[in-house]
Amino acid sequence: MMLQANGITAYHGRIRALHQVSLSVHPGEMVSIIGANGAGKSTLLGVLAGLYKPAQGEILLGKDRIEHLPAHQVVRKGISLVPEGRQVFTSLSVRENLILGMYHKYKREKHTVESKLEAMLEMFPGLKKHYKSAAGNMSGGEQQMLAIARGLMADPKIILLDEPSMGLAPFIVKEILVILQRIRDDLGTMVILVEQNVKAALKVADRVYVMDRGTFVLEGKPSDLLYDPMVQKTYLGTV
Numbered sequence: 001m002m003l004q005a006n007g008i009t010a011y012h013g014r015i016r017a018l019h020q021v022s023l024s025v026h027p028g029e030m031v032s033i034i035g036a037n038g039a040g041k042s043t044l045l046g047v048l049a050g051l052y053k054p055a056q057g058e059i060l061l062g063k064d065r066i067e068h069l070p071a072h073q074v075v076r077k078g079i080s081l082v083p084e085g086r087q088v089f090t091s092l093s094v095r096e097n098l099i100l101g102m103y104h105k106y107k108r109e110k111h112t113v114e115s116k117l118e119a120m121l122e123m124f125p126g127l128k129k130h131y132k133s134a135a136g137n138m139s140g141g142e143q144q145m146l147a148i149a150r151g152l153m154a155d156p157k158i159i160l161l162d163e164p165s166m167g168l169a170p171f172i173v174k175e176i177l178v179i180l181q182r183i184r185d186d187l188g189t190m191v192i193l194v195e196q197n198v199k200a201a202l203k204v205a206d207r208v209y210v211m212d213r214g215t216f217v218l219e220g221k222p223s224d225l226l227y228d229p230m231v232q233k234t235y236l237g238t239v
């Protein structure tokens, strides 16, 4: 099952944030979207997650059209968003935050909830220490791990991450990249990674889209983009 967006145009009020954007993600793939502030990356994730309705275009998950569905139904279809700034509930415990990630799906299945929680603690052992205490006591990196784990609780087919490395120390960014690769390789979940940290994105993604003022201006494999003069000049500062 693949995710495909065709010709997406979207507005915030009178501002056109996306214009004719098309993207595809294949099973087993991690795709990254890079671009300057305000290019439209978060808006695109919001459209894919059902938070914003596109003015034009269609989104297909497998054979199902989903662009008209509200966000809570999009989650049920198998698309999880890990939003910018983590949006962890700081006064709730780690356990409670995790349960919120799948409450809609399994609220009548206690044993499913418990086995998912166990799986998440295995994948994110750093969360054990704060499991029953307020998530706000954790470091930024740990809160980002929690946000990712919460996104995985619903067993998504595809997980969308909005700048997970933002504000974090390089060694934690490395840990996050390893986790994203495990999500793709071990869980078989498709990944869309929006990143300002272009070097990080090029390191782990299978394919990269470059967004500028609401449209994709370039798409390719990291190995090709690394040598693209525009990418080098604008995003890597190497020319």
Ligand code: ATP
Binding pocket: 012, 013, 015, 016, 017, 035, 036, 037, 038, 039, 040, 041, 042, 043, 044
């Ligand atoms: P950033 O990295 O800063 O989040 P981005 O690439 O994710 O940037 P978006 O946040 O999608 O870009 O913004 C795209 C455009 O839409 C920008 O011009 C922005 O000012 C505008 N915009 C975004 N959200 C809203 C909103 N809720 N209301 C009005 N305009 C918005």
